[in-house]
Amino acid sequence: MYQTLYRKYRPRFFRDVVGQEHVTETLKAAIREKRVPHAFLFSGPRGTGKTTTARILAKAISCERPVDGEPCGECSTCRRIEAWETMDILELDAASHRGIDEIRELKETLYLRPSTLPKKVYIIDEVHMLTPEAANALLKSLEEPPEHVLFVLATTDPEKVPLTLRSRLMHFAFRPVPPAATAARLEYVAREEGLELRPEARDLIASLAAGGLRDALALLDMAAAFAQGGPIEADHVRELAGTLSEQEGKELLAAVLEGELAALFARLEKLERQGKTAEQIVTYLLRLVKDILAHNLSSVEGSASKSEAAPFSRKPADPATLLTLAERLVQLLPSLRGSPYPFLVLQVRLLALAETLRSSSSAALPERRPSPSAGMAEGGKAGTSTDGGTSSASNVSGDGGGKVLPEGRKVSGNARKAGRVSPPGGTSGERTFLRESEDAEGLARLRESWKEVIEEVKRLSVRTSSWLKGGYPVWVGERSVVLAFRYPIHRKMVGEAEHREHILKVLRSFLGRPVEFVALEEGEWEKLREVDPVDLAVRLVGEDRVEVIEDEPDEA
Incomplete structure (x- = not known):
């Protein structure tokens, strides 16, 4: 049976966890010095290694011959854990087991001694999904668990975890994996699998993954199948992800910035016929605006030509205008997700924004008068400040x-x-x-x-x-x-x-x-x-x- 890439290349050691050195190095030091606390909270975006790190931690504290805080991966205990041949590591999905009855059942097993490992490890994923009653029932066990018990709680939304629960845990915040680290990992996996991954496709996957390495590997898996044995191109990735091409994105953004309503409407209609979703378009525009801002600011620092910052637009895109546009796009995303007609909402909002930008530019142009006497005869209408x-x-x-x-x-x-x-x-x-x-x-x-x-x-x-x-x-x-x-x-x-x-x-x-x-x-x-x-x-x-x-x- 085929094993997906993100499962096949799941890290087995702390050193293999990408982009979370601040977490892994601290855990290794705690294991070396035998100062491992009884309960952890791992928080961060999806696909950043929370559950994987919890499993490596369980293996490291149980390993017969740990090396510098790392599990050896060769002893019988490590092999048993990797093969899931032990009952002493229990994973619980709080999203589907969120009630007080499930927590009571878990508490009944706490005082049973581990059968094969030094400690029993309870990994509770998406802990913020527990009901208030279930979370309260877990409080006492988290505060004073038996000596042979270790809790690792994971969540994508730590703010929803009750403060009374968080205060009893050692909290590690996992960060989105940087694009450069994601790209390096993609290149390593592609090389190990014998895949020809083009640099443009690699960078695009890293960008689309938005810090989630699991999503990046899943997209690489799909792109490899789509390429049918040939090189993995950026167009393959765009087709699978449903994102815009660079040219489409720049033309759309230029139409907004320049207030070209007819061109903007035509391009949006074309994207809708191609099956692009409103959320994909807004997300791409946000990324593009961010890239242009970064380019403009770096150009200013390096005294580069400002015309290079936005070659697709006839008008200079100043930072304040781009920031205003980005702010409006961010505000637009929630309304798209809650609307039965998201593409219609997108069209109306972008056209209104383009008209606002055009009006702002035209309102500032100087008004010409045929002669002084004609200007005096106007009485003052043109001179009124607005x-x-x-x-x-x-x-x-x-x-x-x-x-x-x-x-x-x-x-x-x-x-x-x-x-x-x-x-x-x-x-x-x-x-x-x-x-x-x-x-x-x-x-x-x-x-x-x-x-x-x-x-x-x-x-x-x-x-x-x-x-x-x-x-x-x-x-x-x-x-x-x-x-x-x-x-x-x-x-x-x-x-x-x-x-x-x-x-x-x-x-x-x-x-x-x-x-x-x-x-x-x-x-x-x-x-x-x-x-x-x-x-x-x-x-x-x-x-x-x-x-x-x-x-x-x-x-x-």
């Missing part, structure tokens, strides 16, 4: 700015006085910074200490600081600070009331005076810097209120 007080190019008549008048020209006193009135197209607070004197010293101090400012904001809100990292100060006035942002979504998010409050608190503390801040995109700020200051004054207060006075040249 981003919680932040300002875009439309808030400053499309091309306003706070630039100091060049040498030889200045606005008369009457014009400056007239400038104190609220300019057309917005409230007085929206454009005040355009008429303030520049605080060059304050700007220099703020630029020099910008990292410290972000750290102070981070103490108030980590999310706010992540949005603020996308911007930097470009102008400081008496009552205003102008921040330029590279991406529209950063500019938009800092304008939300929650984030704005945190940023203002730190800015006011740093400058030592009450200030407001205006958020602009880099392109908008560049336009503001280039504008003719006289034209700016005309646009703000009207041509009839502006007088240009030429300065007299200095006499030699």
